Amino acid sequence: MKKSRKAMIIRFVLENIFSFGERKEFNTLPNNRLKTLESHKYDVGDFHLLKLSALYGANGAGKSNLFKAMFLLQKLVLDQKIPFPLKESQFKFNKGKDIPQLLAVEFIQEGTPFYYGIELIGERVATEELYISGLGYQKDRLLFDRKTDKNENTTIQYADEFQNDEKFRLLNSILLEEFVEPKQPVLKLLANRDNKFLADVKNAFRWFSETLQIITPSSRPMALAHRIDVDSEFKHYAEDMMCSFNLGIASLTTEKSPIEEFFGKDNENELNELIKRVEESPKKMVGVRIRTGDEINLVKENGEIWAKSLKVGHKGKDGVEVKFDLIDESDGTIRLLDFVPAFKSVISEPKVFMIDEIERSIHPLLIKELVKKFSHDPKTKGQLIFTTHESNLLDQELFRQDEIWFAEKNQDGATDLYSLSDFKEHKTIDIRKGYLNGRYGSIPFLGNFKDLNWHEYVTQQEPTL
Structure with a gap:
């Protein structure tokens, strides 16, 4: 056959x-x-x-x-x-x-x-x-x-x-x-x-x-911040798709900082536990939910662990672009962001998506x-x-x-x-x-x-x- x-x-x-x-x-x-x-x-x-x-x-x-x-x-x-x-x-x-x-x-x-x-x-x-x-x-x-x-x-x-x-x-x-x-x-x-x-x-x-x-x-967008940071082709695809929905979105970007700087060093035990989770993960990457509700991607790159968060750019009437956290977006926008990698995969790869x-x-x-x-x-x-x-x-x-x-x-x-x-x-x-x-x-x-x-x-x- x-x-x-x-x-x-x-x-x-x-x-x-x-x-x-x-x-x-x-x-x-x-x-x-x-x-x-x-x-x-x-x-x-x-x-x-x-x-x-x-x-x-x-x-x-x-x-x-x-x-x-x-x-x-x-x-x-x-x-x-x-x-x-x-x-x-x-x-x-x-x-x-x-x-x-x-x-x-x-x-x-x-x-x-x-x-x-x-x-x-x-x-x-x-x-x-x-x-x-x-x-x-x-x-x-x-x-x-x-x-x-x-x-x-x-x-x-x-x-x-x-x-x-x-x-x-x-x-x-x-x-x-x-x-x-x-x-x-x-x-x-x-x-x-x-x-x-x-x-x-x-x-x-x-x-x-x-x-x-x-x-x-109840799914939330996973690893989007990291993928947008390292994959320029996917970033352009994601921006084109979200902009085509006419939601007022102008850009998708990643804010990146060392894990110690992002979480601070006040709670050393929690920080060490997060570092351990990243080191033990097969892809050296984990997603964590912080108190604001946003998901942060923790990724090890070039020997250092980074905290990456997704920022959604909107333009005001004067054309100035302002970056919003994911938690500030509507449930519908977040749901559509969840579909971005899904539809990218299902059109270009032999994947099975059940939604x-x-x-x-x-x-x-x-x-x-x-x-x-x-x-x-x-x-x-x-x-x-x-x-x-x-x-x-x-x-x-x-x-x-x-x-x-x-x-x-x-x-x-x-x-x-x-x-x-x-x-x-x-x-x-x-x-x-x-x-x-x-x-x-x-x-x-x-x-x-x-x-x-x-x-x-x-x-x-x-x-x-």
Whole structure:
């Protein structure tokens, strides 16, 4: 199979977690009957994947839970421990504590398709498996299959060529005896081994550590000050993008000073702790939040540690430019700054960006233009997947029908996932109008709201302040 795209997501499967009861799947596979927006189909050899997906749903329908589950799967893999939100996160209407929770993802990394799945029972990693996926055309090829029983005994099965190698068998016995823990996944542990048999495992791990990028509603711009300081091309791109939003922004600059000068020497213990964090970080850089709310990048360069902060330039009526701290900017401006590196990456690199509530704090017309820019660009390389309530984006000139997904609670209180392409609508129909009229479900049911008599609960005059 030829491989022209290096890194993408194919599907995400989850079961018995948050609002998902029965097994549900989200995927980026195109519907073959649809012939619109052909440029949205990335060629990955013998099949195609879509570059854009939007997930709609009423408040409480569970659309953000899909992203939350992927975010926690990523943390589970990278941190090698079960994140706190995953504990006690079973679907509440399921009875019994021994029902497994499944998180599984099929993806492509460096041209190789993988399937990685993990099952949790309580805080035990009951099953963890990694395969090179056959994509339905060939047989899947085992890389490892880990089992941990209720007595917390762990075994790992590998492909025959692994298990027949004496040195690898010795390595595996050491890992099982000294490193493998019942509550921890082993993907990162195996990926960090310098062994020829684990090259594919290392490659699969990079999808979680490098390719997958998740932006939550509470995300703040990360490492922008440093990148603008050292990358002139990115600085010009960031300024052009922010200026095009017509927010009154004239420039983006970095203010830089030695760490001792920035924080002062009054609290030597705190200063030493920050220096230690920088020295121990793989990239010699950490982000810290200071009392004003601004994030400062601490970076070691040329043997010295610097504190870098982002400054946003605005021009007044007399043309004089004044520098503002990030904390002085609106929530919408900060949210857009978070998108600057995201869109730079997703248009030029094979990255997977998942953005929860993409329209948060941003004007509807502005977010539509941003999505339109990505939709109509034939040279993009990454995938953009987001949740939204913004009905103005429901436009068949921006999306294929198989790129629009809905989340809706069923009668059992569980989240259901389905695509607009399931409805077989004509390519000229006004899908925004149909959505708002409830044609596809996934909207709030407001039938009883008009009957709410909220004055009934007012028993006395409210106190004045």
